[in-house]
Amino acid sequence: MPFDGAGSWAPVALSSDLPPGTVIPAWTPEGSIALWRSQSGRAAASSDRCPHRGMRLSHGFVRGEALSCIYHGWSYSPSGGCIRIPAHPDLVPPETIRVAVQRVEESDGILWVAVGQPAMQPPPLEELIPLRSLTVETDVAAIEDVAGAEIDANGLIRLPEFPWIALLLAPQEKHTLLHLMVDRDRSSADRVAASRTVESIRRAAEERQRESA
Template sequence: MDEPDGWYAVALGADIEPSTSAGTRLFGHELVVWRDAAGAVHVWEDRCPHRGMRLSFGFVRGDHIACLYHGWRYDAAGQCRFIPAHPDLDVSPMIRTRTYPCRERAGLIWVRWGAPADAPETAPDAAEAVPVSPLRSLYLDAPAARLAVALGGAGSDGLTRIDLDGSSVLVAVQPLAAEASAAHIVVPVPPDAPAADLARLAAACVALRRSIEGAVP
């Protein structure tokens, strides 16, 4: 599976509340998306370096995330800071997890994949000024390429504008694995958009998913 460099949306920002985490995938790689108590977002490899337990199964306290298995605690930079079985241990700086550059723009959490942290930040920066309301994330049994074709191609900022039940929405495609993808959908309207309109569009999303999954590859 090709893994093109770039920024990829991996979650709706509204779905990751402060002090929570969630697991996801990008090109088959397991990731944890978490938000600390202050609201900052983080995207890491979803694996505790100790025994390989998924960090997304753990818990967030302040600006640390802890593994559910043995409680190893990691700071916002991915460095292990505390091991409950050895509370007085000065933890080695070698014990750390892999982290990825991430940003929150246009109601979406983006991760930079396959490039150094100082690479251009075109996708999230281009989307920054768009006022949006989160709609929903669709998870499809279809490759990202098929999803992108069905949507008419991706925009230069990583977002595709489509018509959904008479309303314009923005879609970001996440390649989960070879035969699975996600579409994170936001509506370019103020966050206080009428609930009835958002509910109507959410229902239309289900029909969109079914039509894409049922399309001939």
């Protein structure tokens, strides 16, 4: 993850994986989050536990510009404050009822969540286009070993054999989230080939991890 001394950015998902009005689970080194997008298109990241009964907010739903818990419907704004308690419709929730939030930036088809207080913006990746994300049941080192290259300061691995393929890696709690990206000028056939290549890398890395366990 890009680190600037004050914090870092975790590439938690592709923009295309989070349509308006949806919520998905995600993870950063600060813990599990509910990553959601309001109906107007704003992306937000909230702690994945409702302060009422501890239900995962990533199991909830988005209504308008708020994220609601699936259990009792408590609703939270992108800034984390509780704005509605259905059992008490006339109550203005106190400001003390809130969920922790993390800063979200969206650029070049990637959703980045801040870890700490990064002073810089996420790295520019405008020369690349994201294709898909996949979970690799290994650590980053195993992927580097199979790919034949090391991760750079932006979290990318460029494949020596296919330098137009880039792997954007996000270490998770027990695995690695891999976002496959290619140079924007590549053909449809190249994009299919890139997807096949990354599947081969995933299988080889997982096999290597099993052998070394």
